[in-house]
Amino acid sequence: MPTLSRDRLPLPAVWARLFVLLVAICSFMPSAFALSYDDIINKGEISIAVYRDFPPFSYRQKGALVGIDIDIARYIAQQLHVRANIIEQTADENVDDDLRNAIWKGHYLGGAVADIMLHVPYDRELALRNDLVVLFGPYLKEEIITARNIAKLGKDATLALFRYEKIAVELDSLADLYLSGAFGGSIRANLLHFKTTEEAGQAALRGEVAGLMGPRSQVQYSLLSGLEQFDLGKVPTPGLTKSDWLIGAAVKNNYRQLGYAVEDILASMVRDGTMAKIFKQHRIEYMPPSLDYLAGAGRQ
Incomplete structure (x- = not known):
């Protein structure tokens, strides 16, 4: 009858050791279950x-x-x-x-x-x-709004002005998707993309763009240090099926x-x-x- 070498264990013993190892690992992991x-x-x-x-x-x-x-x-x-x-x-x-x-x-x-x-x-x-x-x-x-630089655009400016002025958006956001196709795509060339709405707001505060579009709460937060410079609010967005x-x-x-x-x-x-x-x-x-x-x- 063949004998087992010191570094080989019978299959049940292997599974037993694996089970003990798994229990030890799980004991250090956060709970994966929600509570009632x-x-x-x-x-x-x-x-x-x-x-x-x-x-x-x-x-x-x-x-x-x-x-x-x-x-x-x-x-x-x-x-x-x-x-x-x-x-x-x-x-x-x-x-x-x-x-x-x-x-x-x-x-x-x-x-x-x-x-x-x-x-x-x-x-x-x-x-x-x-x-x-x-x-x-x-x-x-929550709702989509546009912040418009008052010094550059005046009060109550519409989106049509961004065919000639630059506007900042968060990349791949609802605002980005909308402005890329709005007005026959005539605004697309003036879109500046940023990783976050906060970064887009910083560009607006530096005067690199004349406007910013995004969710109201995030737009307000991103412009807090210079909010008085901007006219914030909803503007006509033809073709946008869900603005809030x-x-x-x-x-x-x-x-x-x-x-x-x-x-x-x-x-x-x-x-x-x-x-x-x-x-x-x-x-x-x-x-x-x-x-x-x-x-x-x-x-x-």
């Missing part, structure tokens, strides 16, 4: 996903995590009487990927799954494509009780002025959702 409402209360902690490097909503300032969504996350935890574990979520190719990474599966490179995620578009089509999550609690109305949208939160589809609890908190924040106060502290104009959307009206 009862689990959160018992544990005394809720994990909330926000976008990384996304001013004015969630970003690092002198190493500290700050922003509108950070304040909202901490307020939610306070109302639930638990600690807030805020998870910075790197934006993927699209929101569908972000929901998968943050809420119901986790990133393929590893990392924790959050109990809820903030700053998710409250959109029916998005909800239908992602049946493993529930979208709820719209707390902000709602922002809410998301939870895994089998944790609806948690969603209901957080939804009530968000609705209360909108109604009692807490949400507006948070935005004001960050010097950003707050646009609330319609009251019809608050506290359970038409959960996606």
Whole structure:
């Protein structure tokens, strides 16, 4: 009967060692599971996903995590009487990927799954494509606006003037896609592309462009140091089918009780002025959702 050498183990022993190794590795990895409402209360902690490097909503300032969504996350935890574990979520190719990474599966490179995620578009089509999550609690109305340099363009300038003047946009954003084809493509040659809306705003402040187009909150934030130089607002955008949208939160589809609890908190924040106060502290104009959307009206 053949004998085993010292460096060969019988197959069951190999599997046993692999199992022990796997358990050891997993013990050092963050939990890959979201928690139910009862689990959160018992544990005394809720994990909330926000976008990384996304001013004015969630970003690092002198190493500290700050922003509108950070304040909202901490307020939610306070109302639930638990600690807030805020998870910075790197934006993927699209929101569908972000929901998968943050809420119901986790990133393929590893990392924790959050109990809820903030700053998710409250959109029916998005909800239908992602049946493993529930979208709820719209707390902000966002819209596309244009900032126009008053000294260069005067007041109430239209987009048509950007056939002759340069305008900055974030690369591959809704504003970029729209202006690339608007007015028969006559603005395309005057588009200056930047990695972020914040960088585009810096170009506008330096006078390199006469305007900036993007989401209201981000445009305002990017121009805070010289906001008085610009005329901000919506302008006629023929052909743009969706110029505004709602922002809410998301939870895994089998944790609806948690969603209901957080939804009530968000609705209360909108109604009692807490949400507006948070935005004001960050010097950003707050646009609330319609009251019809608050506290359970038409959960996606």
